[in-house]
Each structure stands twice: as structure tokens, then as C-alpha cells.
Amino acid sequence: MCRATEAAAAAVAPFSGTPLSVMAGGNVATLRTAAAHWPTRAAGSAPLQQVPRGMRQLSGSAASAGGSERSDGRGDDADGREDFRMHVRDFARKVIAPHAADIDRNNAFPEAVDLWAEMGAFGLLGVTAPTEYGGLGLGYAEHCIAMEEISAASGSVGLSYGAHSNLCVNQLVRNATATQKERYLPGLLTGGAIGALAMSEVGAGSDVCSMRLRAARAPGGGGYLLNGSKFWITNGPRASTLIVYAKTEPDLGDKGITAFIIEKGMKGFSTAQKLDKLGMRGSDTCELVFENCEVPDENVLGNVNDGVAVMMSGLDYERLVLAAGPVGLMQAAMDVALPYATQRKQFGKPIGEFQLVQGKLADMYTRMASSRAFVYKVAADADAGHSGQQLRRDCASAILLAAENATHVTLDAIQVLGGNGYISEYPTGRLLRDAKLYEIGAGTSEIRRFLIGRELVREATAAGGR
Template sequence: MAASAVVRRGVSGWARRRLLAGVLQLRRGCAGLAVDDTVNGLSEEQQQLRRTIGKFCQEHLAPKAQEIDQQNEFKEMREFWKKLGDLGVLGITAPAEYGGSAMGYLDHVLVMEEISRASAAVGLSYGAHSNLCINQLVRNGNEAQKEKYLPKLISGEHIGALAMSEANAGSDVVSMKLRADRKGDYFVLNGSKFWITNGPDADVLIVYAKTDPNAVPASQGITAFIVEKTMPGFSTAQKLDKLGMRGSNTCELIFEDCEVPAENVLGHLSKGVYVLMSGLDLERLVLSGGPLGLMQAVIDHAVPYLHVRKAFGQKIGSFQLMQGKMADMYTRLMACRQYVYNVARACDQGHFNSKDCAGVILFSAECATQVALDGIQCLGGNGYINDYPMGRFLRDAKLYEIGAGTSEVRRIIIGRSFNAAFK
């Protein structure tokens, strides 16, 4: 934070010096503490991937994270997206023939983690683009669709999104009301989608709609479509003013007689639920890298602070209760890492498990919220003012207990998987 900004707020000279000293120390913490990836079981290539993306994000993104949050806008998003494209991480799981890097889900998680470590909001937008949009196209698109849409999404020239949720169809997503009626060589879409990450910015969107409203069960009447923002009848409403993840733009999508070519059906007609559900498992896995990055960011900022701030004549990190906070934050993060990384490895080997994909986001999200609360406590009064990033970490972490299926829904998925074994 600039000194002039503090002066404008009317802070006294003594308090200003103290505040600036703390903020500068915290910025030094932003460089990041070392991560022991030998313990994490990463290969040398994966460790190098973390170092490369981490260094890039700490240099080009982390210094802007507070401003992005405060302004609820990432003005340089398209330029940053092209840089991510140059690094090869937008299409990290896409085949090389479309410009992708042909890497695995563990690699995807690591990139998600390091971007989120610098800015959770930008990390969320990255996840929506690289996994929800690009990976869905890779897994379910036909050759013509892949050739048409993947190259520009992978290069960063285009921004992608996915639209499932509606105002009255969040966790119960198959109750969606968006209609798609066949008219010759087109489907005409009418209705809306809500809470759509990247919605205001997206050039290409994967949209789910009801093509057979009378289907029983209702899930059998859903179809996935590839929608372009320039298609007549498509528009976006004003972006939402969110508690956290500010700068990751979210909005309502409006479809008013929006004509989508039949050739833009993704997968099979009225079989979109299979695209949706398989995509949700991988969405939960990849997005679980977000809470990992947030927890690491909390530790990056809290631990240096504890070794500079003094009370009662000694650094507060020497107090046993603060040592306990450091231990709790660290062990929560490391336990989450092992779970997330192992599930990602299993997916890379072709073993996909809905129970554990729900489990990793459930566990890591709730741990991230607790770690953020502990980080605020470590900073005391400074943790409660917005000149420091701890409040942002907490607000951002809470999203992961809600998006991609709430914590309650994740518990239902896990519980039902056990029940199914006893039928």
C-alpha cells in the first residue's frame, strides 16, 4: 500500500510508520516459503513446474492481488491470460495437436495451487477456463469442435466458462429450467444461468439446457452446448458483487431466443448429464488446488509476521500458543496436499472416483477456512484490517465450501457411495 494512501486516510505519523513497516514485512512474506516437494512425492519435473509457475505468479500476479480484490476487477486479465497461454498451462491437459501440453491432473492441480497462492480470485477464473471449459471440450468434443475452439482457448486469445447453475438450480443442478428447443439446424435457448464464473468475460461457454423437459428421470433430458458470446440472443447481466473471489468476474447469463447450431451440441443429445457428472468430479479435483494455494498463502504471510512482531519483549512466534497455530496450519495444509495429490495421481492412472473427488474439495475447503481464521488470529489486530490480506484469504476460502457443490452435497456424495456398497 502506498504511503500517500495511508496519509489520505488520516493515520497518525507514528501509526503510519508502524502500519507501513508491517505491510512491507508482509510483502516480503509474499515471496513465499519453501515447499518440501520431496515429502509431497513430486517428480523433478513437477517440482520444476511448481517453481516456474510460482515464480511467474509471485512476480506478475501477487503484487496486484490486493488491488484486484479492492476494485473487484482484474483489468489486465486478457494480457495475463495470453502469458498463461505462452507458459502452456491453459491447455495443460489438452493434446499437443491443439496446442496443449498433454500433461496430467496432478500437474493441473499444481498450477491451480500456485496461481491461487498469488491470487485466489484469478486462480478460480483459471480453473473455470482450463478445467470446466477446455477439459470438457477435450473429453467430450468431436474433432471439428476441438479444431475450432481449442487453439484460441489454449493460447489465451479467448476466455472460457461453463454454465450449469441457475438461480433455483444450484446443487440440484438437474432441476435447471433453461430450455433448448430444436428448430431445424438450430436449437433455440431461452432462460438464464446464474453465478457463472468468467461469465462477463467469456468468449466461449459450455452451457447445459433442457432439451427434453418431460424426460424421466429429469437428468436424461439435459444437453450440453458450445455457445459463443457473439451468438444473437445471448447477453450477460451486470456482474455480481461478491463477498470474496473479487476480480473473478461472475454474472447471470441471459438467453432470449438464442440460436445455437445443432453442430454445437457437446456429446450426445439429451445425454449431457454424463458430460456434466464426469466433469464435476474433475472440477472438484482440480479446484481443490485453490484451497491448497490459499493455505500456503496464509502461511507465507503469517509465519514471517510471527518472527518480526514483538510482544512482552520477544517475537510472538516464540510463544507456545503461536507455535501451536503454526503447527496446526502447516499440518492441515500438508494433510490436504497428500490427499489431493494422491487422488490426482489416481486420475492420471485412469482411476476416477466420485467419492474421493468430492472428498478432496470437502476436506481442503474446510481446512482452508480454518487456516485463514488462524492466520487472522496470528496477526491479531492487523489481521482484521484490510491493509493486510488475511481477511481476503478468509473471504476467498469460504467460496470453496459453496461452489462446485456445497460441503453438504459433498458429504451426501460420500455417504451415498458407502450406502451403495450395502445394497
């Protein structure tokens, strides 16, 4: 048995690392000081993707490319975040990665382990949430690191994690009242509750403000009755706390939308069919149905008819954090392609010694490293308090770049593996199917280009007027 296979087998052992919440204390410096007490990922450990059976016949130790010394272009040491990354990676490798193939195959999270409870206990579900509610009180750079490392272990878990921790939790952190935070955040941060956000409808995808879900005042003026549906909702089938946008004043267009906090079990709320997706399988997606769903006034998030402001307050950060997902998928593709290229022999030598293969690996690395650098540059800007048109442009640019590069990189990984890349025994096909979602979800590539171009023209026009 090669060392990579031994490490992959060891990865199924129960994780016993110290929770991030204990170490972070809301302070990265404290996190670094305490790192000596954490379990570390040893050099030479297995890639984040579990080693397929067909790879076990390959000899040598090159399959350790996914270890702590892999060439991944990360520069976390300069920012004091390497310790955080290493321990999230260790958690993801041991707790999530062993289930990745089965999650995809079965289109469901494993029954034998509660991944939500595991992530909650480790402190991952509230990276940007205040410590007073059980969060880490850290920034978007750390949130991106968590999203990247979880996605490298499993794209499906990464997507569901992003929908929960950013689209739901971070929106509550930014917009909820103190009472709402006290009510919802503790459960969401432990994994006892699962979060989701619902904007899209069958007829309102990119044109989200054309939504038809109606929220009318209940008879007598107490609360609201919601009627209509939402579609393509990540975590929808299992979510217990959902942020849902509805039209309270249809005649006012985007000035008549309100955000609501919906709870599983509310009268008139149900979920319909679970969607059978091409990729991101196991990251459950479904239709939400509202039939005179009764929602009390205290479940309005933000102000009535001000839902677009709530939506836009978190949309840039949604794109930013989700952009780290395809970066993780690119790293996973590299973790498979590099060891394979050094061990697979044709014409009497490893295929990695052929210049055409080296060129493909170079392109893969360059796409991954440039995407990662841009994502974390934008994260640093967000943590520094940048906002407005420039941040909106750059967040859209980050996910546009990372998403399209991820599709290229995962396709190239398939090509490096040749016939093996096209069979399900290897993870490359799954990585490609997962990567494609990021060109569609959280705004299509076309919408991102439109937004970026619009902001550039606005900036140029403003500069010309000075």
C-alpha cells in the same frame, strides 16, 4: 528496505521465463531435463503475497518463508514434478501476485496487463489439452500444481483459471468432436478466448437437474432456440466460449438435458448484472440470459439428451482440480503468518516463541499438508486411470477437506496477526473471503458429504452381498 520488500518490488518486472509448452513437449521427463534453462525462484525471495506496507518495518529475513525452501509439506521431487511447480510458482509470483490486492480492491483484473494472454503464452491454459492443439498434454497432478500456485498468488485469478482451464477446456478435450476441438481449443489455449461453464440457475443450484433453461428445436428443424437464464457463472461477463446445459426434453428429467457450446455474439445471448461478491472479487461472475438464442446443431457437445453424461464425465475432475485452489490459499496464509510470527515482538520477544502461537501454526500447517497430500494422492489415482464410484468419492472428499481446512487456516492466520490481520492492508482478510467460496462453489460441503456418504454405503452394501 528488508529483503522481502525488495523481492516483492522486483516481482513487478516483466516476466521473461521460457513457456512451459516449449519445455514440456508433453513429457515430464523432458520438462525436468530442460529445467536448467529456466529462471529459478531463489531461496529468500518474497512470499507469493505482496508484502504489505505495514510489514516493511519488521526487520530480518524471516519474511522469506514463501521461498523455495519454505516448509510446505510438498513431495513433488518424488513424482518428478518439482521443476514444473517451481516455474509455475515463479510465473505466478512475478506476473500475478503483484496485482492480487488491486484485483480484490477494484473487483476487476488489471487493465495494464492481460493476465489471460500471459498465462496462455506461458502454457498454463491447456495443461491437460493435447499438444496438437497447443496444450501441454500433461496430467491432473500438473493441473493441480498450476491451480495451487496460481491460487497462492491470487485466489481470484486461480478461480477464473480453474473455470477456464478445467470446467471449459478440459470438458472440450473430453467430449468435443475433432472439428469442435479444432475450432475452439487453439483460441482458448492462447488466452485469446476465455472459457466458462454454465449449469446453475437461480432455482437450480445443488439440484442442478431441475434447471429450467429450455432448448427447443428451431422452426424447420435446423438448430435450437434457447430460452431462460443461468446464474453465478464464473467468467460469465468476459467469456467468449461457454459450455451451457439446457433441457431439450423437459419431461425426461435428467435424461432430457443437452450440453451446448455457446459463443459470445450469438443472436439472443447476453449477460446481465455482474455480481458483487464477498470474495473472489475480480473473478467475474454474472447471469447469462437466453432469449431465442440461436444455436446450430454443430454446437451440441456430446449427444442430444445426453448432457448429464457430459456433465458427469468432467465433474469429478472439476472437484479435484478446484481442490488445489484452497490448498494454495492455505499456503498463502502460511506465507504471511510465519514471517509475521517470527518478527512481531510482544513482551520482549517474537510472538512465534509463545507456545499458543506455535500451536496455532502447527494446526495450520497440519491442515494444509494433509489437504495437499490427499489432493495429490487423488490426482495420482486419476492420472493412473482410476474411475467410477471410488474416484467420485475421493474427488468430493478432497475438495471437502481442502475447502473447510482453508477456512480454518485463513481464520487462524488472521488471529496470528491480531489487529493487523483484521485490516485490509494485510492479505489475510482477502484470503479468508476467497477461501469461503470453496465451501459453496462446485457443490456445497453438504452436497459433498451426501455424495461421499452415499458412495460409502453403496460400497459397503456391495461388499456385504459378496
